[in-house]
Amino acid sequence: MNLHIDDYKDGDLYVLKLAGEIDAYTAPQLKEKLLELIKTEGIGVMVDLEKINYMDSTGLGVFISALKTANETNRSFKLINLQENVYRLFNITGLNEVMDIDNTIRGGK
Template sequence: MAININSKLNDQINVWEVNLAGELDVSTAEKLKEHLHGLTDQEIVDMKINLEELEYIDSTGLGVMIGVLKKLRADGKEIYIVNPRSNVRKIFTITGLDKIFKVEG
């Protein structure tokens, strides 16, 4: 199980653009946590996390995203979940996190 994380700061719209591919679970969550917190340490802006290529997410991965969202919301910023696959979107819906995160696409 592996995850690939690519990110860049889009200066034009002042947002972190993060692309995830692979599987986000207990074995890869710490890598994502370190990466996302590293981004927020550089710049506190909205974050768009593209899940188009994410095949799987579990509660550990959701917990990482919630932790980062709390950090961003303290400064009035949001996380937008973009293009989740149907199985990943279902996890957000079942857990009610589709009401917490801004889910698009």
């Protein structure tokens, strides 16, 4: 399955709505778009993962890079609406402790 990325600006915040899977095949596309938006001056980024049903360690790497870039550029970066199986990856790795993740966890399929 592919990754579909919709983005829009809401005030001074960019919102990315993702659908599909984040894996070695789709991660480069996401990373390019995400880092481009984070580097935009005065803009924060919120990523909606509600329709992401699968993510592997490559996806975690994308979000680690995004967090690092956000911290370096003093931008806000937040993940929202994670499916339970996707949130589990952040929890197991401890990334839920260092990333801004909305506490609303969605159930699986």
